[in-house]
Amino acid sequence: MTPRVGYQGEPGAYSEAAVLEHFGGDVQPLPRASFDAVFDAVEREECEAGLIAIENSLAGSIHRNYDLLLRHNLWVVGEHYLPVHHCLIGLPGAALEGIRKVISHPQALAQCEGYLGRLGGVEVEPVYDTAGSVKMVREQGDSRLAAVASRRAAELYGMAVLAERIEDNPDNITRFLVIACQPNPGAVGIGGDKTTIVFTLDNQPGALFKALSVFALRNIDLTKIESRPLVGSPWEYLFYIDFAGSTEDPTTRRALSHLEEYATMLRVLGSYPRHR
């Protein structure tokens, strides 16, 4: 049976493109209305894996998904980088000059902020999905309304591309994580893997410095650090760290066991092959 992979959005969403690129087309992408619904679908085994956006090189982290990683008992088993090129999409026959309102996912709107500002007198309104916004333009049938989404979404819904590559910065890349019920079975070898962890620390001077020492003293390269509020303890934080190495490597295992000496909570979310 073709494996099913859950993603957030409608057919034509960037997440769907990431699913198809990552798994080489030999999967059945399973659309879900929200990130929560993707986590739920994986947990209930309605699909073999899920793919969730975790960070964009311009707009930053998708915090909702950091929070959901903690709330669910799933494993990170892969990552995927997708270059993002946005189009302004309207009804067939609509003119760029006539556009008065632009709808899309808030991240997509943020990534085209400069372009949309230069259009002049155009109202922007966040909706839940990029491809979904194209569907809404078609349903509303208003030639003053446009969506920000992929060329593929325009084609899928029979709509017109009014402008292309409207993202403010050409270095617009979204990083996705692949989530599953079971951990990735093995390391791909020294330097080939990444690990994602989450931990909390006592709120005292030097606590984060000590935590980072377990990596620095072993020359382990951190690729990302993200802090999220620890709910119930105002101004204390959860730290999410990505680093080079697999939990199969003895050095990584020693670093994590050293971190346990300082951390009040430590959870390994998964080791997985680095996307090249």
Added chain:
Amino acid sequence: MTPRVGYQGEPGAYSEAAVLEHFGGDVQPLPRASFDAVFDAVEREECEAGLIAIENSLAGSIHRNYDLLLRHNLWVVGEHYLPVHHCLIGLPGAALEGIRKVISHPQALAQCEGYLGRLGGVEVEPVYDTAGSVKMVREQGDSRLAAVASRRAAELYGMAVLAERIEDNPDNITRFLVIACQPNPGAVGIGGDKTTIVFTLDNQPGALFKALSVFALRNIDLTKIESRPLVGSPWEYLFYIDFAGSTEDPTTRRALSHLEEYATMLRVLGSYPRHR
């Protein structure tokens, strides 16, 4: 002349309450439609200061304002903590059971996610402001529509409070920063101040560890670290740090001069009295 202080939102917004609390009522709050407009108003000297939300103890940082601090040439001169209590607000005579759609600022909706989910079958829609959402309920005159905002906003717009303290967590506190054209003139004494800085590092193993060492080796307490994408350099970051101490303290000055040895960019956003 009464000093003017810019804030984001409509009269009745939580930011307006923070302005009045912080400055003791002896100021004229100046509503602005967006955070950008607050920064612009301070820069153009339409007001003597601005007050912007920077973090909530449940929902996390307001990244837009971190980005705007970097983009503008203003100083952080103060901070304020405001406990947030949300109400569900409808038309006079509306019944809680009849509510089908709830509008508010995305942060307010996120903070009442549990409560709104338990209402059952209620659609949520983000709008630009909490108090503005109350105004919209009044304008639309639909008794199935409700807003999430403060009790004061309900009173200002003559609307009904359908439920009170609907926030999921009682520890719901928003931290605001006060911004101005000139830095805060002086330190309030050892232990009485905080400083906010932003810096970038070379992307190499141990870089953040070295940067944090300048504080840890001097027993300087970090109260917050936030990373934001460095636009134009995918997967490199700007680090925003808050720490105990003023740039008037010799220890702080030595730490910052030590940090300059590692940082590729370092900017002090301001020293200011800690809010107690």
